[in-house]
Amino acid sequence: MEESSMTNGNGSTREIVAKLWNLCNVLRDDGITYTDYVTELTFLLFLKMLAETGHEERLPKEHRWAGLLKREGIDLLEYYRQLLLDLGNPKKTKDQVVLAIFTDAQTKLRKPTNVEALTRAIDKLDWFSAREEGLGNLYEGLLEKNAAEKKSGAGQYFTPRPLIDCMIRLMKPQPGEVVQDPAAGTGGFLVAADRYIKDKTDELYTLKESEAFFQRRNAFVGIELVPDTHRLCLMNLMLHGIESMVESGDALAPDGERIGKADLILTNPPFGTKKGGGRPTRFDFSITADTSNKQLAFVEHIVRALKPGGRAAVVVPDNVLFEDGVGRRLRSWMMELCDIHTVLRLPTGIFYAQGVKTNVVFLTRGKSDKANTKGVWVYDMRANMGAFGKTKPLTVADFEPFEKAFGKDPLGKAKRKDEGKEGRFRFFKREEIAARNDNLDLAWLRDTSNDPEDEMTEPDELAAAITTHLKNALEEIDAFTEELAAPSQEVA
Numbered sequence: 001m002e003e004s005s006m007t008n009g010n011g012s013t014r015e016i017v018a019k020l021w022n023l024c025n026v027l028r029d030d031g032i033t034y035t036d037y038v039t040e041l042t043f044l045l046f047l048k049m050l051a052e053t054g055h056e057e058r059l060p061k062e063h064r065w066a067g068l069l070k071r072e073g074i075d076l077l078e079y080y081r082q083l084l085l086d087l088g089n090p091k092k093t094k095d096q097v098v099l100a101i102f103t104d105a106q107t108k109l110r111k112p113t114n115v116e117a118l119t120r121a122i123d124k125l126d127w128f129s130a131r132e133e134g135l136g137n138l139y140e141g142l143l144e145k146n147a148a149e150k151k152s153g154a155g156q157y158f159t160p161r162p163l164i165d166c167m168i169r170l171m172k173p174q175p176g177e178v179v180q181d182p183a184a185g186t187g188g189f190l191v192a193a194d195r196y197i198k199d200k201t202d203e204l205y206t207l208k209e210s211e212a213f214f215q216r217r218n219a220f221v222g223i224e225l226v227p228d229t230h231r232l233c234l235m236n237l238m239l240h241g242i243e244s245m246v247e248s249g250d251a252l253a254p255d256g257e258r259i260g261k262a263d264l265i266l267t268n269p270p271f272g273t274k275k276g277g278g279r280p281t282r283f284d285f286s287i288t289a290d291t292s293n294k295q296l297a298f299v300e301h302i303v304r305a306l307k308p309g310g311r312a313a314v315v316v317p318d319n320v321l322f323e324d325g326v327g328r329r330l331r332s333w334m335m336e337l338c339d340i341h342t343v344l345r346l347p348t349g350i351f352y353a354q355g356v357k358t359n360v361v362f363l364t365r366g367k368s369d370k371a372n373t374k375g376v377w378v379y380d381m382r383a384n385m386g387a388f389g390k391t392k393p394l395t396v397a398d399f400e401p402f403e404k405a406f407g408k409d410p411l412g413k414a415k416r417k418d419e420g421k422e423g424r425f426r427f428f429k430r431e432e433i434a435a436r437n438d439n440l441d442l443a444w445l446r447d448t449s450n451d452p453e454d455e456m457t458e459p460d461e462l463a464a465a466i467t468t469h470l471k472n473a474l475e476e477i478d479a480f481t482e483e484l485a486a487p488s489q490e491v492a
Helices: 011-022 024-030 034-053 065-069 073-087 096-102 112-123 127-133 135-148 161-171 188-200 209-217 227-239 254-258 294-305 326-337 396-406 430-435 459-485
Strands: 179-181 220-224 262-267 306-317 338-345 358-365 375-380 425-429
Touching: 011 127, 011 135, 034 065, 034 096, 034 112, 034 127, 034 135, 034 227, 065 073, 065 112, 073 096, 073 112, 096 227, 127 135, 135 188, 135 227, 161 188, 161 262, 161 306, 161 358, 161 396, 179 188, 188 220, 188 227, 188 262, 220 227, 262 294, 294 306, 294 326, 326 338, 375 396, 375 430, 425 430
Parallel strands: 179 220, 179 262, 262 306, 338 375
Antiparallel strands: 306 358, 338 358, 375 425
16 A cells, blocks of 8 residues: 555546545534544445445345435434444344444434535535445545544554554565554554465455455454544455454453464554553463553563564654663564664654654564574664654655565665764664663764744644643653652563
8 A cells, every 4th residue: 555545546536535534514502522423434434435336235124325325314323323323232233343333332423414514515425436436445535634634633543654664564465474453543554464465466456366355354463442443443454355353452451362373463552651551451461461562562462462584564663662661571582582673763743642652663573582693783863863753744655665674574674874973873782781771772973953843833733732742741750650669670
């Protein structure tokens, strides 16, 4: 998938996405938020798309798109409310994907005129062009639009498509591999991995039937905690022809163990601490069992969920690389069990949450559990890169120098060149890292560019940055308090 469907699709998809998004203006006087609106659209688009693709047999006969069109006024609103209840009722709906999408579904729409406006507008769209370009592309464009809208608050769950595509190209998912995302969000990594494999196999036609069946049904697994986000994920996967079931649950609870082992993990776990200061409830956790820091706990999950020889690319904030205490124990343990071969220091401003500094860690699970990391390559894509944001969006081209330096081997074994103190790509021996208390926050370039936040002018951007800094400060205080209270542990 090159960038995103919305940015690279042709005009028809972009026009439909714009029309769908503009419908939100109709609903503002009904108390509908942006996120509520996307969820509402998901329900209605799902019904319409099944009608357009000839798959309405997945629905009970009494709850199909035509039923919405032949009603109006209060009758339409009551019918729609009952439809949502019935499609989420296992006694009335047998299709498991439909059931999962509509579980606990309820409309926030209160005015019959708004239900009517939405259904009529959706019905009049250019569905022939949408089918030609791919309904999955249409839906993903809508998800990206929602993430880009600061008022929606969805950006924190949304990984920029150029970054996803870079990680996919370097990790090279293969047919027959189990690909996992333990923080699935709206399914961006899984969809992109599927697209990569389909592009290499002529839409799976070059595979044996059993292999193609595996790709459609079993290749992609994951878990998502937030119910509404899980709903969006299921529909996204379905519209891209992926019939694997991403579970609704918590990867840091026993749910995370049940999704099994993977050949490849691609993920951007949530930042921050567990609500209420809760700890992971995984019986197999030993390093992060006593911390509420979600980033650290997700990293332990990734190491434990990889098959021997399996590989991963994971987005983490800076504190995972330098935090003492549990953080240091985690990194030491990881470098024993895994080859942490590459760290990409990402530019600031690429996520919609301002002020968060992030990295991509590339690693391979060892076939033994001892001394797998001999050294770490670090690519600095942060220093002197300027500010990314609305006026300077992140593109595929921005990653080309890094991808060239990384090489073609997904395990990081390609021949590489240390560019020295003036370059962006350097190698650090394991002994050097140990001398730094296993701190992987390795920087050497003097950054002469302005802080991206210095260039902010919009009030909502400034407010978001202030909020992020306050949140980070509180999390650091919580982490410090935890460290003071926790008994010392040996690495297990």
